Ligand SMILES: NC(=O)C1=CN([C@@H]2O[C@H](COP(=O)(O)OP(=O)(O)OC[C@H]3O[C@@H](n4cnc5c(N)ncnc54)[C@H](O)[C@@H]3O)[C@@H](O)[C@H]2O)C=CC1
């Protein structure tokens with residue numbers, strides 16, 4: 001099977017690898033669509049993200065969906081021909097975190113395209129059947145692949161307890177921010193403010209329904225939020241940029257008693273943060289790591305047309321052109337690239 005292998009920084013090689021056989025509890029999936037995530041681009045460019053260092057060769061890609069072509073002997077509920085979205089993190093199922101239900105916090109998780117685990121820029125993946133979610137007829141495999149970043153948005157909104165009538169500030173209009181905006185709207189938020197430093201990103205967020213956009217290179221975020229909320233502040237702030245100034249400004253933009261959800265990964269682990277403001281205003285600050293139990297919700301939202309994920313895809317490319325696709329994904333205005341495979 002044809003596989004794109006990251007052989008060294010900024011260097012993919014296309015190689016033939018043997019097609020895997022599904023284990024007893026696995027499904028063999030012919031991959032149809034794989035999104036290019038910011039983390040894939042980071043590994044491509046720098047060979048590491050924090051403590052995760054690429055031991056070459058590595059197969060990238062963790063936002064994937066495709067068609068089941070074979071099933072292990074113990075698998076029930078899925079059969080060849082079914083289209084599925086693959087949840088990329090398979091936990092150990094035995095540790096204290098897994099047993100508590102926080103399987104996304106499992107320290108032995110096998111997460112696609114996070115070293116040393118291979119991902120989905122390949123023609124076939126064998127994957128545990130319970131982490132393969134059947135797609136209804138009206139949900140495409142491209143949408144199935146984007147259940148992954150949508151899940152990050154859904155989990156962030158759950159962490160922030162976003163509810164009916166809320167005003168939500170989403171900081172950062174990359175794919176994660178844009179899909180957090182979709183998830184917030186679906187959770188009942190009626191006012192969504194999006195901040196960014198790139199005008200095109202904000203224009204795109206506005207086209208996709210942001211009620212207010214704030215270019216923080218020109219406008220003070222706290223002032224803009226104060227004006228929009230009559231001095232109250234946002235009920236929930238979802239920080240999805242990872243930029244230090246944005247992280248710091250979350251406590252100024254949120255209302256007293258509101259919630260800040262930190263999703264964006266800061267370059268440095270330590271960011272100066274006004275703790276007194278957190279205490280005085282009784283702000284709940286939550287970290288949000290990946291997601292758990294979101295795929296069914298993501299697929300239901302897609303089937304009901306309650307969210308739009310395909311609209312964030314701005315370019316598609318076949319596997320053979322993956323190098324060019326990654327070069328394009330590195331452009332500042334790029335949003336979401338998708339590697340597509342012929343059926
Ligand atoms: N916690 C988690 O489980 C996950 C975290 N992430 C992280 O979430 C963040 C967002 O991911 P993507 O959307 O893929 O990244 P992205 O890089 O495409 O988007 C970030 C956006 O933030 C904007 N930005 C930069 N400085 C800003 C500022 N001061 N204020 C507001 N916006 C600013 C950028 O212009 C860009 O549009 C990244 O840090 C990524 O590593 C991604 C997936 C999962």
Ligand SMILES: CC(=O)[C@H](N)C(=O)O
Nearest residue numbers: 037038039114265290
């Ligand atoms: C941090 C990322 O972008 C990646 N999606 C991951 O969950 O590791």
